[in-house]
Amino acid sequence: MFSGIIDAIGNVRECRLTPGGQTLIIHAPDYWSDVGPGSSIAIDGVCLTLTRADRADAHFDVITETLRCTTLGNLQPGHGVNLQKSLSVGDRIDGHFVQGHVDAVATITRVEKSPRESVLWFMMDARAMAYIIPKGSVAIDGISLTIAEVSGGSFSVALIPTTLERTTIGKKAIQGRVNVETDILARTVVHYLKNATNPAALSTGLTPENLSRHGFST
Numbered sequence: 001m002f003s004g005i006i007d008a009i010g011n012v013r014e015c016r017l018t019p020g021g022q023t024l025i026i027h028a029p030d031y032w033s034d035v036g037p038g039s040s041i042a043i044d045g046v047c048l049t050l051t052r053a054d055r056a057d058a059h060f061d062v063i064t065e066t067l068r069c070t071t072l073g074n075l076q077p078g079h080g081v082n083l084q085k086s087l088s089v090g091d092r093i094d095g096h097f098v099q100g101h102v103d104a105v106a107t108i109t110r111v112e113k114s115p116r117e118s119v120l121w122f123m124m125d126a127r128a129m130a131y132i133i134p135k136g137s138v139a140i141d142g143i144s145l146t147i148a149e150v151s152g153g154s155f156s157v158a159l160i161p162t163t164l165e166r167t168t169i170g171k172k173a174i175q176g177r178v179n180v181e182t183d184i185l186a187r188t189v190v191h192y193l194k195n196a197t198n199p200a201a202l203s204t205g206l207t208p209e210n211l212s213r214h215g216f217s218t
Contacts, residue, residue, distance in 0.1 A: 001086060001087050001097060001098070001099060001100075002042045002047070002084050002085075002086060002087060002097075002098040002099070002100055002142070003084070003087055003091070003092075003093050003094060003095040003096070003097070003098060003144060004084070004095030004096055004098040004137075004139045004142060004143055004144025004145075005084065005094050005095045005144060006082045006083065006084055006142060006143055006166060006167045007031070007083050007084050007085055008028055008031050008083045009028075009080050009081065009082060009083065009166075009167065009168060010026040010027060010028035010031065010043075010080070010081050010083045011026070011027045011028070011078060011079070011080055011081070012024070012025070012026060012027075012075050012076065012077050012078060012079045012080075012081060013025040013026065013027040013057055013077060014077060015075055015076065015077065018061070020061070020063055020064060021061065021062045021063040021064045021066070021067055022061075022062050022067065023051075023059055023060070023061055023062070024043070024048070024059070024060045024061075024062050024072065024075065025057055025058070025059050025060075026043065026057065026058050026060070026081060026083070027056055027057050028056070028057075028058070028083060029055065029056045030055060030056075031058075031083065032050075032053040032054070032055065032056075032057075032058050033055065034085075035050060035053065035058075035085060036050070036053070037050060037051055037052055037053075038050065039085070039086070040085075040086040040100070041058070041060070041083060041084070041085060041086070042082075042083070042084040042085075042086075042098070042100045042142045043060065043072070043081050043082070043083060043142075044070070044071060044072065044081045044082050044141045044142055044168075044178075044179055045070075045082070045098070045100065045102060045139050045140070045141050045142030045143075045179040045180075045181055046066060046070050046072055046100060046102055046142075046179060047086075047099065047100025047101065048060040048061075048062065048066075048100075049061070069102060069105070070102045070105065070179050071105055071141075071177050071178065071179050074177070080168045080171065081168065082141050082142045082143060082167050082168055082169075084142055094144075095137075095139075095144025096137040096139075096144050096183065097184055098139045098142065098144060098181055099181065099184060100142075100181070101181060102179045102180065102181055103128045103131070103180055103181055103182050104124045104125045104127070104128035104180050105124065105177050105178070105179060105180065106122040106123060106124035106128075106140075106177070106178050106180045107122065107123050107124070107175060107176070107177055107178075108120055108121070108122055108172055108173065108174050108175065108176045108177075108178065109121045109122065109123050109154060109174065110156075110174065111173070111174060116160075116161075117158045117159060117160055117161075118158070118159045118164060118170070119148065119156050119157070119158050119159070120156060120157055120159065120169070120172070121154050121155070121156045122140070122154060122155055122156070122157075122178065122180070123153055123154045124153070124180055126153060128180060128182055129150075129153055129155070130190055131182035131183065131186045131187050131190055132147055132150055132155045132182060132186075133147060133150070133183075133186050134147055134148075134149060134150050135147060135148075136183055136186055137183040137185075137186075138155075138157070138180060138181070138182060138183060139179075139180070139181040140157065140169065140178050140179070140180055141167070141168060141169060141178045141179050142179070143163065143167050143169060145157040145159070145163075146158075
């Protein structure tokens with residue numbers, strides 16, 4: 001579990017093809033000192049398991065399905081990536097709960113810049129758009145952000161200078177692709193409401209009748 005508050009920006013040192021996908025090597029001096037093999041690290045919003053690390057570089061095995069469903073398959077040496085370590089008990093939650101499970105890849109369709117903020121517009125798959133709610137939360141490349149507007153199949157976020165400086169999103173251009181994780185609370189509510197309007201779906205739930213039907217005493 002993550003908060004969507006980026007710890008650091010790393011740089012891709014190497015993308016090494018393997019039979020099951022690729023090994024991704026991320027360069028971030030002194031960032032890996034308090035983590036070890038098995039630790040969960042969000043890279044551009046994708047939760048990966050660290051396999052080994054030294055003071056400067058960390059190695060991650062990325063399976064083919066993850067490469068296909070996220071932007072990690074497009075990374076090249078020299079690319080910057082957002083990094084975040086998993087939360088520890090007692091950590092402050094300054095963003096929102098982020099799982100590191102990407103729902104969709106969105107495309108930047110418009111960038112509006114002003115001295116105080118930049119507004120980015122994104123378009124993505126309609127299935128993921130069902131969980132995009134005005135003023136709700138969304139994680140874009142792992143960054144916890146607030147949805148500004150929703151219009152048809154697009155949504156926007158407003159970015160303050162601090163976010164642009166401390167993450168990679170300020171370097172994204174029109175037609176750039178980003179990882180999107182919708183808010184777990186929005187997904188839960190929408191899923192419940194869909195089932196609530198479908199009596200057949202509700203009838204398959206945990207009820208005394210269903211328990212008895214499957215051999216459990218009630």
